[in-house]
Amino acid sequence: MTARARTRTLSVAAAAAALAAVTAAVPAHAVGPARSARPAALYTPPANPDANAQILDLARHGRLQDAAGVLAMTLTPQAVWFDGGGTPADVRTAVHTTVASAARRHALPVLALYNIPGRDCAQYSAGGAADTADYEAWIDAVRAGIGDQPADVILEPDSLALLPSDCGMDDAQGGKTAERYDEIHYAVDALEPLAGTKVYLDAGHSGWHSVNDIVPRLISGGVDDAAGFFLNISNYRSDGELAWYGKLISSCLSYVAGGGAAASCPNQYWPTADAQSWLDANVPAAPSAMKHFVTDTSRNGQGPWTPPAGVYSDPQDWCNPPGRGTGARPTLNTGDPLQDAKLWVKIPGESDGQCTRGTAGPDDPERGYQDPAAGKWFPQQALELARNANPRLLP
Template sequence: MHRRRRGALAAAGTAAVLGLLAGTPGTAGAADTAGEGERNRKQRETRLYVPPANPDAHQQIRELVKAGKYRDAVGVARMIGTPQAVWFDGKGDDTRIRDEIRRTVKDAARRNALPVLALYNVPGRDCSQYSAGGAANTAEYKAWIEEVARGIGHRKALVVLEPDSLALLPSDCGQDDDEGTLTAARYEEIGHAVDTLTALPGTTVYLDAGHSNWHSVNAIVPRLVEAGVAKTRGFYLNASNYRSDDELDWYGKLVSGCLEHTLDGGDPASCPNQWWDEDDARAWLDENVTADPSDQPHFVTDTSRNGRGPWYPDTDQYPDPQDWCNPPDRGLGKRPTTRTGDPLNDARLWIKIPGESDGECLRGTEGPEDPVRGTVDPPAGHWFPEQALELVRNAEPAIRP
């Protein structure tokens, strides 16, 4: 019996690998687990795009099959066959980015799927930390955005515009001058991108609002307003982070309500934030926010790695715990879907590519090893096999074998 089961599992793992290596697309836009509620069943589902996977993920699957670890191989195969964002970071000339974007949106259109494009090229991105880079200046960034727009053209796309661009301004990390020159430039850059991309007929844009354990509602709302959120569909939460769904949904509701209040001329300082008593916050929303969700800014959330929620490190053990940087024992979250059950939450997405490293995490030590893991973490964006297995094995809901 056990031998027969191992044989069946081996066949399943090998078939999954062969299918992926042959370019077989995964199932896009699969609905989440049952029990989301009547409203969830009534929402219309949009098929989401499955991009080509990181080549090192295929190599990991081959190695797992060779080692007889078929269940893990199937899990990684299912993970990379799930809809997730395609990241564009400005490497190469402008013609190249236009062609790359065009290939992506055309491939998605052929599959009758909506691509999620994460644009990540703003000057001074990530405050020159693990994911440092970006365009050299505002003029270069504007030219790059123009080429992105030409690549999208009339086709459909959901754009996650510049992760950390508003939650991590130059002024937040001591990179600006006394006049706030670079922060003003950041708003100009994001504003230009908003104007350019929202002019496209099939493009939906969401702006960076960080996450629920970062800025208060009162602090992030003015940034979104100044960046031009009124011209977009709304904002996104939790990109590359680990906050729980319930926490994000509540934060998103508060940000949305405060945005409506502020755009109507109200003071964002009067809005409830995520640390208010919930009953008091709901009473404020009932009094100050329209009951019609279609009149409010909407949001999307990144559920790629939040299945087990955030990591709570021992702050006495690490000078700078970096709870966002390759935390141990995390799991994949809910599968991407546009059927969320929440009229303000347009989609759960996998914005961060699960299995790709957050960077070489030192947690305030001299390194070079990550003291939590006892190894040198791969550079940001590189495949991290150990973390990929953690995410698969700890997924909530579980990855089907």
């Protein structure tokens, strides 16, 4: 062995030893009690391989605090995304592998399904199934993969908050939007009846659609047959703002189910006291009889980014904003009778896309370099999220 090879071997060994020390310093996450129909603990999937490479590189260079922060981030329960590709048999196997792995750990997996035709209005995360028939076959494969194992399903982020009619993809008769509603409802009908499975539909977030706008979309997508809806996937709104928005949506859904009109419901822009008075007078249902929601807290620890005024024609405040941090830890015990869970659905450290903020690009002008493509590991952002975590990731 050459001196250079010996040096490299020693440096890798030292890095591995450092990484072991880092791992020991990171708080362990409980795997929960004995197996039940709905486990009380959430599943932590294997980390992005590029995250592991970053952790090892940080440790190799003696940056143990940063390595520990990113490691703690990857060891926190997170969703597993399924975004198409492969044959139905491949999809069934991949889903089954995840739910079986979670079951062995007595943990509840969160499955983010992201394969709707016309996904993301053909923008940063473009793709999805070729057509309705293709999508339904894919959903059938997901159903077979879940089988009788418990799971929470985050059904198609942006599918209802970003309809074909919102982005010029519809035809004159609104056929594409009608198909979207049918596709979502098909998935609800296929997955919600499974033993131990809860399905949640897309309600965007509190900085996007008003309550009066999103409630009819949820109804058209089949929320009456689902467990409820999800908020803030891959976004940054604060917990308190989202909890209020979720309560308003749940209340409006209950009001409409009783014969009321969504246009009459209070929305997030009403004074809080006025909205609460309206709810007290018009929504007598107990929380147990209302639709529940889950919230993505993966990157909202510092709240939303406020772009500099007048600098960008399209600030893209949702796209890799600087200075953000991970948020509340995932839990099934939220203390809110309408909120079933706080989850890490978006994988912290994976890019939102190549943001140009209305400039010619290709660089992100807020960062001075080109961001990775959507879904790719973003080392600089991973460090930001770990360092700015609220609550802290490390003691």
